[in-house]
Every structure is written in structure tokens, then in C-alpha cells.
Amino acid sequence: MSKIKQVRIDYLKKNGLKLFISIARMVLFALLAFVIIYPLFREITTMFMMPEDIYDSSVTYIPKHFTFDNVVLAARLLDVGNTYLITILFTTTIAVIQMLSSTVVGYGLARFKFKFNTFLLVFSIISIVLPPVILQIPIYTLFRNFRLFGLIPLLNNGEGISFINTPIPMIFLAIVCGGFRCGFYVLIMRQYYRTMPIELEEAAYIDGAGPFKAFVRVMLPSSVTMMITIFLFSFVWTWLDMTYTDLFMGESSVISNVARALNDIQDGGAVDAVSRNLIAYSGVLFVIAPLIVLYLFTQKYFVQSIERSGLVG
Amino acid sequence: MKLQKKARNRSLEATRRKYGYIFTSPFILGAIVTVIYPIVQSIVYSFCDVNAKPTGGVDLTLVGFENYHHIFFVDPDFGLLLYNTILSTLTNVPIVVIFSFFLASVLNTEFKGRGFARTILFLPMILNSGLVTSILVADRLDDSVVEKSSAEVGKFSGAFADFLQELNIGTGITDLLTSSVDNISNILAMSVIPIIVMLAGLQSVSTSIYEASYVEGATKWEVFWKISLPMVSPMILVSVVYCIIDSFTAVGNKVIEEVETKCFTDYNFGIGSAMAWSYLLIILILVAVVFLVVNKRVSYSD
Numbered sequence: 001m002s003k004i005k006q007v008r009i010d011y012l013k014k015n016g017l018k019l020f021i022s023i024a025r026m027v028l029f030a031l032l033a034f035v036i037i038y039p040l041f042r043e044i045t046t047m048f049m050m051p052e053d054i055y056d057s058s059v060t061y062i063p064k065h066f067t068f069d070n071v072v073l074a075a076r077l078l079d080v081g082n083t084y085l086i087t088i089l090f091t092t093t094i095a096v097i098q099m100l101s102s103t104v105v106g107y108g109l110a111r112f113k114f115k116f117n118t119f120l121l122v123f124s125i126i127s128i129v130l131p132p133v134i135l136q137i138p139i140y141t142l143f144r145n146f147r148l149f150g151l152i153p154l155l156n157n158g159e160g161i162s163f164i165n166t167p168i169p170m171i172f173l174a175i176v177c178g179g180f181r182c183g184f185y186v187l188i189m190r191q192y193y194r195t196m197p198i199e200l201e202e203a204a205y206i207d208g209a210g211p212f213k214a215f216v217r218v219m220l221p222s223s224v225t226m227m228i229t230i231f232l233f234s235f236v237w238t239w240l241d242m243t244y245t246d247l248f249m250g251e252s253s254v255i256s257n258v259a260r261a262l263n264d265i266q267d268g269g270a271v272d273a274v275s276r277n278l279i280a281y282s283g284v285l286f287v288i289a290p291l292i293v294l295y296l297f298t299q300k301y302f303v304q305s306i307e308r309s310g311l312v313g
Numbered sequence: 314m315k316l317q318k319k320a321r322n323r324s325l326e327a328t329r330r331k332y333g334y335i336f337t338s339p340f341i342l343g344a345i346v347t348v349i350y351p352i353v354q355s356i357v358y359s360f361c362d363v364n365a366k367p368t369g370g371v372d373l374t375l376v377g378f379e380n381y382h383h384i385f386f387v388d389p390d391f392g393l394l395l396y397n398t399i400l401s402t403l404t405n406v407p408i409v410v411i412f413s414f415f416l417a418s419v420l421n422t423e424f425k426g427r428g429f430a431r432t433i434l435f436l437p438m439i440l441n442s443g444l445v446t447s448i449l450v451a452d453r454l455d456d457s458v459v460e461k462s463s464a465e466v467g468k469f470s471g472a473f474a475d476f477l478q479e480l481n482i483g484t485g486i487t488d489l490l491t492s493s494v495d496n497i498s499n500i501l502a503m504s505v506i507p508i509i510v511m512l513a514g515l516q517s518v519s520t521s522i523y524e525a526s527y528v529e530g531a532t533k534w535e536v537f538w539k540i541s542l543p544m545v546s547p548m549i550l551v552s553v554v555y556c557i558i559d560s561f562t563a564v565g566n567k568v569i570e571e572v573e574t575k576c577f578t579d580y581n582f583g584i585g586s587a588m589a590w591s592y593l594l595i596i597l598i599l600v601a602v603v604f605l606v607v608n609k610r611v612s613y614s615d
Contacts, residue, residue, distance in 0.1 A: 029430045036436050101339050108336025112329050123344040128558050129596050133576050134589045138351040176343030191547035194613040211332045229513040240442040256444050288439045299431045
């Protein structure tokens with residue numbers, strides 16, 4: 001009899017703790033969700049309001065004059081279809097290149113000992129710390145008047161080539177890990193590969209693989225989670241980047257350029273401040289929506305399923 | 314003689330070194346173009362009086378340490394800005410790192426609504442970005458709109474203050490709640506990247522290690538301290554470095570804004586470079602100290 005009682009108490013103790021933890025977890029995330037979502041919620045409800053509702057103090061969340069006008073107008077001003085196409089193409093290219101180059105460089109820094117190893121690690125950190133102002137001018141002048149040690153002016157009547165308003169500077173920076181916060185990706189990959197057991201590669205070497213084959217066949221498959229993380233960061237930051245896109249591709253219709261123009265809508269004075277505000281609100285939703293969709297797809301890769309093949313204990 | 318040299322060249326170490334250069338070659342080029350060249354230029358500028366020529370290009374007059382003397386002893390704001398930035402970094406970074414490691418550990422466990430929780434925590438990365446705030450902040454100059462739309466995205470305090478005002482509780486309580494919530498949302502915004510990095514780190518730990526330790530009779534507590542923490546420690550180091558840098562260079566950082574004003578509004582590249590350069594040096598020293606201290610406690614497998 002007492003034994004059954006004991007078992008019941010143990011059961012309650014165990015499950016009570018579990019219940020407590022899950023409730024605490026729920027409360028925590030509910031609070032965080034409230035802090036994060038509430039402004040977004042306000043913005044979404046405001047999106048569907050007419051200007052009258054803004055002045056109406058009885059309207060808080062639910063618009064009295066429900067309208068899609070702001071959304072439609074913002075979509076038209078942003079030229080959503082075209083802009084999305086260009087931006088997705090551009091951003092994906094940059095993100096994939098950054099992901100690959102930082103993976104390769106990070107692997108090189110983690111696994112091989114050579115003279116400039118530490119220097120390069122320090123440089124990868126410096127490249128994130130440097131204020132963009134310092135970086136902008138020299139790199140801009142480099143691409144504004146691209147001379148390649150005076151070789152190009154010889155062929156081009158003494159003039160350099162300007163690569164401004166082409167994707168070339170951004171792609172070049174992505175390849176050499178010099179893009180926005182690319183040094184951070186290198187640092188992530190370097191740290192990650194240093195946690196990988198070296199035995200895996202040694203096994204590959206014994207089986208006759210060279211460093212490249214060992215890297216592509218053994219190390220790369222096991223670092224998918226990290227690569228997706230870097231792809232995500234790179235995509236989001238390139239998508240939202242103003243500094244580099246404005247500097248190198250100021251005239252192209254990528255979304256960061258187009259969306260900022262929403263602030264300056266005048267429409268011959270026909271658009272008043274409130275309508276402009278409403279349109280800008282709707283515009284922001286168009287800017288962030290694809291990123292949220294992307295994250296919903298990538299976050300499921302953050303699961304404990306990546307097995308390091310061949311590793312036991 | 315020749316043969317001996319050849320043999321030495323072929324030694325394993327030399328080959329490894331060669332592959333090291335090959336793998337890092339993109340970044341070697343990148344470091345020269347995007348780090349060394351701008352740094353050298355900014356150092357040169359910082360010791361000069363810089364005047365842009367109408368034809369393009371710049372006139373440089375060497376002035377020695379005058380620019381540095383100016384920013385530290387003449388300029389009344391710069392020292393204070395620097396002090397405030399360093400202070401807020403030193404207080405925020407430990408909180409952010411511990412908070413994000415905690416959240417990453419929670420998000421790594423199995424529970425209902427995990428995908429939702431992860432998505433929510435990712436949002437501040439987008440909502441606090443320069444682009445989104447720049448679109449919205451410009452509108453807020455119009456007073457007529459502010460009353461309704463102080464729900465500035467990302468900056469939670471405005472919307473939350475509205476919400477509390479609608480509830481009609483005293484201003485004292487409203488202020489207290491607003492400021493503490495504003496701190497939380499700041500820390501949340503800083504934590505996004507560390508959370509994702511640590512989460513990815515936690516996920517890369519092989520399940521077989523956990524299985525082995527549970528078979529050996531380890532408790533969850535022991536597994537956390539003896540396996541999870543050491544295995545993620547390299548990523549914790551990354552997060553610490555990131556947090557420091559982020560807090561020094563984030564959008565709206567006063568020192569960076571000051572540098573930009575000096576460079577692009579006043580066209581005083583000399584002073585601007587001197588500011589940027591001394592700022593950079595301070596950040597680097599701080600990062601180096603933290604890196605060396607933390608790196609000793611990080612466990613690498615090689």
C-alpha cells in the first residue's frame with residue numbers, strides 16, 4: 001500500500017517538474033513573443049487603415065475603414081514582381097558565393113598551419129570592425145576606376161573601367177570574403193572546423209584522398225548546418241544592406257534601393273504625410289516578408305539530425 | 314645538396330603549408346584589398362590635413378599628431394561618446410551572451426511550438442535592421458502621425474507605451490515597465506545572431522556522444538557541463554567576439570555616426586580617420602584581450 005503511494009509521489013514529483021518546466025518555457029516564450037510581435041502586429045493592422053482611421057482616436061487595432069489601397073499602392077511603387085526577381089537573383093548569388101568562399105577559407109585557417117594563419121584570423125576580425133566609412137572610399141575608388149596595375153588603361157585609351165552599378169564589385173568582394181561581415185562567416189567556419197575531429201580526415205588521407213577530396217567528401221557534408229546558417233545571415237544582410245548596395249549599385253532596382261525611395265514619395269503634393277506613412281508601413285512588410293519565409297524554410301535544418309558519418313565516440 | 318632540398322620541400326609540413334595558402338588564397342587577396350589597403354590609407358589620412366581637390370583626388374598635408382590631439386583634448390564630445398560606448402558594451406555583452414546561450418539551449422530541446430519560438434526570436438534581426446528603421450523613422454518626423462503610429466517597428470518601447478496608456482495605469486508604472494521592456498528588446502535584438510550561431514553549434518554535436526555518456530550513467534546536468542558546453546565553446550567565443558563588435562558598430566552607434574558626420578558632412582577626413590582609427594584600436598585591444606582569455610578555456614578537438 002505504502003509502496004504504491006511512494007510510486008505515486010515519485011510519479012507526481014517527476015511529472016510536476018516536467019510540467020513546471022514546460023509552463024515556465026511557455027511563459028518565457030509568450031513574453032518574448034509579445035515583446036517582439038506587438039509592434040509588428042500594430043503595423044499590420046495600421047496597414048489596412050484609411051487616413052481617417054489614423055486621426056480617429058476610437059480606432060486602436062481594428063480599422064473602421066478597411067482598405068487594401070495602401071498595400072496595392074506600395075506594391076505598385078515598389079514594382080514588387082520585378083524587384084523581387086532582381087533582388088532574389090542578386091542576393092542568392094552573393095549569399096551562395098559568400099557561403100562557399102568563407103567555408104573554404106575557414107577550413108584553410110582551421111586545419112593548416114602556415115606563416116600568416118594568425119594574421120589572417122586577426123584580419124578577418126578587423127574586417128568586421130572597420131567602420132564602413134573607412135572601407136568605402138578606397139574600395140569605391142578601386143572599382144570606379146579599375147586599372148589592374150595600369151594594364152587596362154593601356155588597352156582602353158588610358159582610361160580605367162568603371163564597375164559601379166554592376167554586380168561585379170559585390171561579387172568580387174564576396175569571393176574574397178570582403179563583403180559585409182564576411183569576416184564573421186570565416187570566423188564561424190574556422191571555429192566550427194576546429195571542433196571537428198581530425199581523425200576523420202586522417203582516415204580519408206589513408207584511403208588515398210588529397211586535401212581537396214578530403215574537404216569536399218568528408219568535411220563539407222558534415223558542415224551543412226553551419227553553411228545554412230551562413231547562407232541565412234548572408235542572405236538577410238545582403239537583402240537589407242544599404243551601405244554596399246548603395247555604394248556600388250545605387251541605380252539598380254534591388255529592394256533596399258527601391259524601398260528607401262518610399263520615404264520620398266511626393267506624387268505632386270497629392271500624397272500627404274499620413275498616407276505616405278501608411279504606404280511606407282505596407283512597404284516594410286514587402287521588404288521583410290521574403291526573409292521570414294526564407295527563415296521558416298531554413299530553421300528546420302537546425303535539428304539534431306546531422307550525423308558525422310564514421311565518427312564513434 | 315639539391316636532392317636534399319627537394320626532399321625537404323616535399324615534407325608533409327611543407328605540403329600542408331602549401332594547401333593552407335591555396336585554401337585561404339581568396340581571403341589573402343581580400344585582406345589586402347579590403348583590410349590592409351584601407352587601413353594604411355586611413356592611417357595616412359589620420360596624420361594629415363585632407364582637402365578634396367575639385368578635380369577629384371585629395372591634397373594631403375602632413376600635420377603629425379594634430380588630429381589625434383584635437384579629438385582627445387580639444388573636441389569636447391568624442392571622449393564622452395567613447396566612454397559611453399565602452400561602458401554599454403562592457404555591461405551588455407555578458408548579459409547578451411549568457412541570455413543567448415540559455416535561449417539556444419532551450420530552443421535545442423524538443424517541445425511543441427519550437428519552430429514558432431525560433432521564428433519569433435529571429436524577427437528582431439530583420440526588424441532592427443538599418444533599412445527597416447530608415448524607412449519608418451523618416452515618417453516619424455510628422456507630428457500628426459506620431460500619436461497613432463509610435464509603434465515603431467523593432468523599437469518596442471513606443472508601441473508598448475501606447476499599449477500601457479490604453480490600459481490607463483499610472484505614468485510611474487508605465488515608465489518603469491517601458492524602460493525595462495526596452496532593455497529586454499535591446500538585448501533580444503543583440504542576441505539573435507549569437508542564438509543562431511550557438512544553436513547551430515549545439516546541433517552539430519554528434520548524438521552518439523550524448524548516447525555514450527548516458528549509457529555511462531551521466532546525468533543531464535553533467536552532460537550539459539561536460540559535453541554541451543565544451544562542444545559549443547568555440548561558438549561561444551565567436552558570439553562573444555560578435556557581440557563586442559556589434560555593440561561597437563551597430564546602426565545608430567554614436568561614435569560611428571560622429572565619424573560619418575566628420576567625413577561626409579564636414580568633409581574633414583583627417584579628423585574622421587583619426588577618430589575611426591583610434592576607435593578601431595580600442596575595439597581591437599578589447600577583442601584581443603577577450604579572445605585570448607576565452608580562447609584558453611575553449612576546447613578544440615585538434
